[in-house]
Amino acid sequence: MDVHVQGGPAEPFLGARDVFETEQDLERRVTVRVREDPDERTRVSHDAESHLLTISRQAATSAMARELALHEFAHMARYEQGHPSHTQSTEEAIYLALAGRSVERRKLSHCYQIANHMKDIYADDVWLGVAPADKLVTFLESQLATAIADVPHDPPAGQRLTPTSDPDITAVNAAFALALVERHDLVEDDHPMYDLARVAADDAPHVGLSTFKRHFATLARDTDESTYRKALVDVTREYATAQRGEQAAD
Incomplete structure (x- = not known):
């Protein structure tokens, strides 16, 4: 290299x-x-x-x-391999998933973040086989704890000048973190990340944390373009159609 x-x-x-x-x-x-x-x-x-x-x-x-560098090298490797997660047009799949639907800008932005999570799953499949994951697990736990602590639970007393975490995408991020650590057997069942994920799920029950965890964790390792596009369309549609106040199917 x-x-x-x-x-x-x-x-x-x-x-x-x-x-x-x-x-x-x-x-x-x-x-x-x-x-x-x-x-x-x-x-x-x-x-x-x-x-x-x-x-x-x-x-x-x-x-x-070093872990960030490994992660980005893995993205480069997937690109050179022509892996569908890194060659499939994200815009094409998202617009296919959302055709005929009205989606607020906030949720559309989140759909792109979800697509990035799917790319990250495939990149992490590459580098987690060559280096310890202790720092990654600590990082994921810290990021999730910070996001949960920043989710607004009460009406603010005044105008807030810094952004708060969105509970919907925080729940999806928690699902991604759990899917990643379970896909590579990185933590035990009693790891604090599970408690944090439960809090995130409670803050956004309509999102369906276990549904999104399953989407991420079961991504086919030897996928093809058609299979990957379907997976991306399915998870995008699942998120975009989840409505506040309605429990998503788990």
């Missing part, structure tokens, strides 16, 4: 390269550009000869830097 780092620490990315190439490889050159913008944690683009990873300095210097 040919990895070049610009504007930041090279060690996390070169260390990730050394781990990744014990079982995987990338044919195209990888350029890592570290940027000051903390709001853009990671972004990957591709051309015919290379991959470009843009990452914030905050992420590049965090305790999760």
Whole structure:
């Protein structure tokens, strides 16, 4: 693997390269550009000869830097493999799922996030086989706890100047986290993440946490374009049609 780092620490990315190439490889050159913008944690683009990873300095210097690099290398590998999760048009599948339906902007944005979760499942299938997952589990637990703590439970006394977590997508994120750790046998049944997920499910009972966990956990490992498109359409439609005040089928 040919990895070049610009504007930041090279060690996390070169260390990730050394781990990744014990079982995987990338044919195209990888350029890592570290940027000051903390709001853009990671972004990957591709051309015919290379991959470009843009990452914030905050992420590049965090305790999760090596794991983030491994995750993004795995996305690059899936792209080079022509994996359906990374070649299927997300827009096409979402609009197919939502044809003839009126969907609020908030939910449409969440549908794209759900599609990214599905890509992440397939990327994580690659790198979790070559490196320990302890930091990933801690990260998922921390992110879920933070989101749940930020979900508004009472009418605000005044105007809030910072955004709150949306309970609907928080429940889906909890489903994704559980699906990922169960898919790779990363935690025991009594892990605190399960308690957090129950709270998230209670905050959005109409979403159906176990339904979405099943969608993510059972994604076929050897999928084809048609099967993947159907899975993406199904999960998108499931989320978009869930109505507040109505319990989703579990």
